[in-house]
Amino acid sequence: MEIAVLTKGVPDFREGQVSFDEDGHLERGKTPTVMNPNDKFALRAALQTKVRHGGNVTLCSMGPPGYDNILEEGMRDVYADDLVLVSDREFAAADTWATAITLTAALEHMETEPDVVFAGFKTADGETGHTGPQTCWGLDRPILTHVISLDIEPENEVVRAKRLVEGDVDEIETVEAPLPCVVVTDPEFEPTYRRAEHRLELKDLREQTKERAENYEDHLTMWNHEELNLDPDFVGLDGSPTIVSSVDPIPKSPSEREATMVTPDDEEGMEQVLEEMTPFAGGD
Amino acid sequence: MTDREHYEAVVVGAGPGGAAAAARLADHGVETLVLERGADAGAKNVSGGLIYAEQSAPYTVDDLFPDFREEASERPITDYKMDNIAGNRVKTYDLTPLHENDTLWCDAVLRRKMDSWMAERVHEKCRESGGGLLTDVRVNGLLRENGEIVGVTCDELDDIEADVVIAADGVNSELAREAGLMDWDDPEEWFQGVKAVVDVPDGFVQETFGVDEDEGVARLFSGDLFQDARGGGFMYTNQDTLSIGTVFHLDSIVEERAETHELLDALLTHPHLSNWLPEEYDEVEYSAKLVPDSKKVALKEPHRDRLLLVGDAAGQMQAQGPIIKGMNHAVTAGALAADAYVTARGRSGETAGQRYATLLDREGVMDKLRPKSYDWTSGISEHPAMANVMETVAKSPVGRAVLRTGAAESLVERAFNSPRLLSMLPDIKPAYVTVPTLIGEEQGVPVSGESTVETPTLEERIGDLSYNTDIGNPHIEVVDNSWAASGTAVTACPVSAEDFGGGCYRSETVGTNGSEERVVSLDTQPCVECGTCAVVADTEWEHPRGGKGVEYEQG
Ligand SMILES: Cc1cc2nc3c(=O)[nH]c(=O)nc-3n(C[C@H](O)[C@H](O)[C@H](O)COP(=O)(O)OP(=O)(O)OC[C@H]3O[C@@H](n4cnc5c(N)ncnc54)[C@H](O)[C@@H]3O)c2cc1C
Ligand code: SF4
Numbered sequence: 037m038e039i040a041v042l043t044k045g046v047p048d049f050r051e052g053q054v055s056f057d058e059d060g061h062l063e064r065g066k067t068p069t070v071m072n073p074n075d076k077f078a079l080r081a082a083l084q085t086k087v088r089h090g091g092n093v094t095l096c097s098m099g100p101p102g103y104d105n106i107l108e109e110g111m112r113d114v115y116a117d118d119l120v121l122v123s124d125r126e127f128a129a130a131d132t133w134a135t136a137i138t139l140t141a142a143l144e145h146m147e148t149e150p151d152v153v154f155a156g157f158k159t160a161d162g163e164t165g166h167t168g169p170q171t172c173w174g175l176d177r178p179i180l181t182h183v184i185s186l187d188i189e190p191e192n193e194v195v196r197a198k199r200l201v202e203g204d205v206d207e208i209e210t211v212e213a214p215l216p217c218v219v220v221t222d223p224e225f226e227p228t229y230r231r232a233e234h235r236l237e238l239k240d241l242r243e244q245t246k247e248r249a250e251n252y253e254d255h256l257t258m259w260n261h262e263e264l265n266l267d268p269d270f271v272g273l274d275g276s277p278t279i280v281s282s283v284d285p286i287p288k289s290p291s292e293r294e295a296t297m298v299t300p301d302d303e304e305g306m307e308q309v310l311e312e313m314t315p316f317a318g319g320d
Numbered sequence: 321m322t323d324r325e326h327y328e329a330v331v332v333g334a335g336p337g338g339a340a341a342a343a344r345l346a347d348h349g350v351e352t353l354v355l356e357r358g359a360d361a362g363a364k365n366v367s368g369g370l371i372y373a374e375q376s377a378p379y380t381v382d383d384l385f386p387d388f389r390e391e392a393s394e395r396p397i398t399d400y401k402m403d404n405i406a407g408n409r410v411k412t413y414d415l416t417p418l419h420e421n422d423t424l425w426c427d428a429v430l431r432r433k434m435d436s437w438m439a440e441r442v443h444e445k446c447r448e449s450g451g452g453l454l455t456d457v458r459v460n461g462l463l464r465e466n467g468e469i470v471g472v473t474c475d476e477l478d479d480i481e482a483d484v485v486i487a488a489d490g491v492n493s494e495l496a497r498e499a500g501l502m503d504w505d506d507p508e509e510w511f512q513g514v515k516a517v518v519d520v521p522d523g524f525v526q527e528t529f530g531v532d533e534d535e536g537v538a539r540l541f542s543g544d545l546f547q548d549a550r551g552g553g554f555m556y557t558n559q560d561t562l563s564i565g566t567v568f569h570l571d572s573i574v575e576e577r578a579e580t581h582e583l584l585d586a587l588l589t590h591p592h593l594s595n596w597l598p599e600e601y602d603e604v605e606y607s608a609k610l611v612p613d614s615k616k617v618a619l620k621e622p623h624r625d626r627l628l629l630v631g632d633a634a635g636q637m638q639a640q641g642p643i644i645k646g647m648n649h650a651v652t653a654g655a656l657a658a659d660a661y662v663t664a665r666g667r668s669g670e671t672a673g674q675r676y677a678t679l680l681d682r683e684g685v686m687d688k689l690r691p692k693s694y695d696w697t698s699g700i701s702e703h704p705a706m707a708n709v710m711e712t713v714a715k716s717p718v719g720r721a722v723l724r725t726g727a728a729e730s731l732v733e734r735a736f737n738s739p740r741l742l743s744m745l746p747d748i749k750p751a752y753v754t755v756p757t758l759i760g761e762e763q764g765v766p767v768s769g770e771s772t773v774e775t776p777t778l779e780e781r782i783g784d785l786s787y788n789t790d791i792g793n794p795h796i797e798v799v800d801n802s803w804a805a806s807g808t809a810v811t812a813c814p815v816s817a818e819d820f821g822g823g824c825y826r827s828e829t830v831g832t833n834g835s836e837e838r839v840v841s842l843d844t845q846p847c848v849e850c851g852t853c854a855v856v857a858d859t860e861w862e863h864p865r866g867g868k869g870v871e872y873e874q875g
Binding site for chain 1: 447454
């Protein structure tokens with residue numbers, strides 16, 4: 037089974053990592069780039085597929101050459117056989133549409149076209165959730181979204197999945213699709229391994245993962261627009277129909293509350309504090 | 321199902337018994353799958369623990385794991401003493417001769433380190449023959465076909481078939497029980513062990529005990545410090561920690577309604593112990609587990625169909641007087657079970673199980689586990705009347721006078737050091753309490769000083785343990801919550817107490833029809849899976865699912 041996983045680098049929005057300027061604009065230069073957190077679930081689904089059915093996992097991303105650390109991170113987290121970085125100045129500033137066109141070309145360029153393409157649900161920066169479905173359209177394949185568990189029957193060329201359908205009441209829907217297809221995992225995705233042989237295989241792969249990540253460059257391939265046979269007019273900024281009209285800065289939380297400083301040595305001050313707090317001590 | 325998984329051998333449990341069985345099977349080239357419920361091998365296990373390599377044993381742990389002593393153990397034990405305590409008087413006997421009898425070497429171990437180290441070797445070996453070791457998997461039953469055992473069922477995996485199933489799942493073996501080979505009914509058949517691992521500064525062991533890096537000390541304690549509970553205490557030196565614990569006959573814990581953590585505290589805070597404890601008492605782990613008494617439960621035929629029982633699961637845990645030998649026998653039995661399977665496979669006539677029982681007998685293991693001398697004498701020596709006679713004689717002026725003589729000292733020391741006499745040692749109070757106390761009284765010298773040890777409360781002890789709680793899925797259920805049926809668990813459970821509301825078992829009073837009734841309630845969250853309430857209370861008792869429950873760092 038040939039398996040591909042699409043991933044993307046996003047600013048590390050975790051507390052202590054992310055940096056905003058005074059106007060609330062993200063400072064990209066000061067904020068480290070990491071693998072889109074939701075893509076981990078796609079990688080887990082890909083690994084489950086590899087473990088259960090054998091085959092190759094290719095982790096693929098589009099971005100500047102420095103993005104190889106995103107691929108490395110993915111490889112450290114979950115096993116990957118090959119890494120593909122689609123990188124070219126011509127691809128810069130692409131919107132989700134141009135990205136999807138580029139990724140479609142990359143997937144079609146792979147030695148064996150993947151039977152299943154996995155993508156994570158929404159990126160942490162854009163939050164559009166478009167790239168997966170658009171790539172799917174590009175590949176002309178069925179798509180399964182919000183997938184929380186997955187069973188593939190390669191001999192029958194079908195994929196059976198449980199989808200989480202959020203609404204007033206969350207529902208779990210079981211769906212079936214033919215192979216090849218695109219699967220977008222939900223953050224609730226849970227891999228399951230009910231056979232000992234699969235867990236043993238997983239253990240082996242986990243061992244190998246460490247080694248492979250150490251030498252991730254040996255497994256890395258880079259493709260530019262020429263190798264993918266892409267016309268620069270249809271990719272990157274030029275190929276992006278999306279126009280961002282304006283970006284609203286994140287409003288800062290108001291700090292209106294007044295504070296009076298009291299040092300613990302100041303007896304009078306402390307008494308006053310206690311007095312003021314007393315009414316609340318009963319939990320009122 | 322057609323594509324059911326099949327392995328030539330499935331080994332349940334990665335303690336010393338399972339590790340030995342799997343290593344030996346893999347050495348024979350048998351495709352072996354090992355299933356361990358802990359998140360890591362050793363995460364569920366507790367021993368004192370001194371592991372012995374016996375001269376007479378067909379397999380020792382370093383036969384199967386050559387670097388064991390360098391990599392997995394703590395310290396060789398080179399000095400072995402027993403302290404008989406009466407109040408603050410102590411008489412010490414040197415038991416090193418007993419300790420060295422039939423011993424190639426003996427090391428102190430901590431189970432998390434030991435078991436996880438062995439598990440790595442086992443996994444590598446088994447992988448080569450097509451199997452391997454998996455953690456986080458709990459076997460929950462026996463797979464049967466037409467009534468015959470053909471494999472195992474698990475919480476986390478689909479059914480697995482095997483040509484041989486080696487259950488090395490320890491005391492409270494669910495498989496032994498399901499196969500009808502063991503029951504958990506009689507407290508007399510078990511001991512309960514409780515232990516604290518105490519941190520000491522670097523170099524402390526060498527200085528305090530006067531030993532080198534590659535030497536260590538074991539001390540045993542008996543006498544009146546444990547009220548009337550039958551059993552004793554131990555202290556073993558690890559690399560930079562001490563293992564201090566108690567082992568009591570479970571029936572005696574039940575009869576005395578003893579709070580087991582208080583018995584441990586009585587030892588820890590005895591002034592005699594302050595000789596070896598640092599100023600600041602720093603307990604890193606509190607743990608507990610049941611221990612089978614091989615004299616009563618070691619199975620002569622530990623097998624059924626394709627199932628072979630090994631180690632504690634088969635009751636193969638020998639209390640040779642004060643010396644506790646469980647790990648070594650589990651190793652030997654595991655290796656013999658593997659050999660038995662390999663010899664018997666593909667042959668008609670003798671089954672692997674029968675072969676295994678024969679090997680246990682022929683290699684002298686059964687004789688150690690169930691000494692014939694004990695079987696002959698216990699009928700008389702454990703008769704209640706006998707206990708009375710011994711108690712009276714020992715306490716009489718005559719008994720005391722005898723103990724005061726100089727000749728008595730060497731006689732007692734010789735008696736303590738006689739493996740044969742110890743194997744006959746009756747399980748009655750005079751042997752555990754009266755005589756050691758009298759020795760302490762008549763021969764002992766007072767210890768000076770007071771203990772500064774402040775032991776943690778149960779709440780603190782529980783708070784320091786790691787749990788991966790299986791919320792909403794308790795592994796123990798109380799069937800009869802009346803005080804008469806299950807009340808004993810409130811005191812006997814090592815993480816519960818009468819006056820403590822944060823433990824597993826709690827005593828409650830409920831009003832029904834105008835009268836008040838005392839009942840127990842259970843919260844399994846703080847459970848350390850020791851197995852005690854499986855025996856002393858009316859419960860439906862299972863182990864938690866794979867990877868859930870308590871996780872020991874030391875063991
Ligand atoms: C306080 C104390 C002091 C002791 N002191 C000593 C001593 O000094 N020397 C000595 O030799 N012995 C001592 N023992 C006894 C010794 O610990 C045991 O005899 C020994 O551990 C038995 O080994 P085993 O392999 O049979 O079982 P265990 O070591 O108990 O191993 C059983 C394994 O099976 C796993 N398991 C159980 N059920 C399942 C399941 N359903 N599915 C999957 N896995 C499962 C468990 O997690 C565990 O890893 C002591 C015991 C105690 C409690
Ligand atoms: S609840 Fe039962 S098994 Fe758990 S610690 Fe208490 S006595 Fe032991």
